[in-house]
Amino acid sequence: MAAKSEQTRQLVADVALKMFREIGFEKTTMRAIAQEAGVSVGNAYYYFASKDELVQELYIQVQDEHAVVAAQALEGVQDLAGRLKAVLHTGVDVMAPYHQFGSDFIATAIRPSSPVNPFGAASTAAREASLAIFRSAVEGSPPAVAKKLRGDLPELLWLAYMGVALFWVYDQSEGQRRTRKLIDGAAPLVARGLSLAKIPGVSKVFDDVLGLVRNVKEDS
Amino acid sequence: MAAKSEQTRQLVADVALKMFREIGFEKTTMRAIAQEAGVSVGNAYYYFASKDELVQELYIQVQDEHAVVAAQALEGVQDLAGRLKAVLHTGVDVMAPYHQFGSDFIATAIRPSSPVNPFGAASTAAREASLAIFRSAVEGSPPAVAKKLRGDLPELLWLAYMGVALFWVYDQSEGQRRTRKLIDGAAPLVARGLSLAKIPGVSKVFDDVLGLVRNVKEDS
């Protein structure tokens, strides 16, 4: 088994993530990581082709943790608003230790070329995992959501989650209180807004929105 | 008159923007700008404290142009959907020459510390100018929009515009066709969606959305 190799890789990743948390992204230089881990700079690059890939490591880890705690928080919660709250709040929870570093993360993640870009090909797995959380949030709430919406809803909610994450990055209130408030306010509103889809006049607009989303998504 | 000094400043800015357009952001190094402009690197830094500030220069210029062409495109258009389309399409028009460079721009702009961050203090003037465009788009369309929405609508539309810009950055279809399609589809939908505010059951949800926006915006 490639024990030694994997060990070095983990060591570098662990040291890097620890330093990200403790002193931030920019101050965590590749040289500092290497020194702290007791390896050469080039060796760190043997395992991670760029500093961005270390961010990807963080991204995956945070995502995994989110899946666990979200599943836990969803237990016993039935209504869509509550389930949405659970998923969003736990999402913010797992990101919390990295808040000061959030803006650098977003700046890294937002470039199409980045392995961490949430829309990109390189993070398909992570995105799927995240989408799955929202799918389970939607599927667990029995009647509230109109049939035709069920299919696209998880993806739309995930997109909204990206928006919340962006808001969170800019949120300088202590403990990111404002983000919490946004979640608490927006989740019931989304649920109520969706229930409006039953009103005839509104239903048509919903249809068109979904049509547009599908249309734009499939390029053509 | 500080002719000489201003001349150097303009020269550096012009060369930089030209290179941004022609070879992209990353390949346009400060050394290359200086060389092309016939000044020293340090001299470029005398006028622009960072490469980001050169991006800010671009941002302001694009914004100014948007104000001009949008005002032109709004002439004679009455309905909200049409006016929204006009503003959004012209917005994409003025950004077009910089599309390949868009992702770098966004990555720069998104960090809270950046002078170009659209939400930040350093770009208040530019944001106000952009907001004014949306304000005039809303105010020019007579009856369609409910009173209570008028006040906040420009800001919300501006926010949506930021979303469109983000979409545009990722849009790799030729000529950013998909973004055009998104605008054409979304503008009428927004207008129709807003007209739903008259329906009693819907109106309540709209009120709550506005309440949430205001609540979250004012921190507290």
Place this chain on the structure above:
DNA sequence: ACTCATTCTTGAACACGTTCAAAAAATTTC
């Protein structure tokens, strides 16, 4: 045990954005 190939590790080197002490040029003061 001895080759040979593969995997892992090293540290010097590169180009980049940025800084800064010092020089040059322009301007103001007398």
Place this chain on the structure above:
DNA sequence: GAAATTTTTTGAACGTGTTCAAGAATGAGT
């Protein structure tokens, strides 16, 4: 106009992410 002051300009230097040729360690086959 000379001296003093301010504005502008220079280029070497720093620390950064990243690359790469070269060497060391490991493992496979005989």
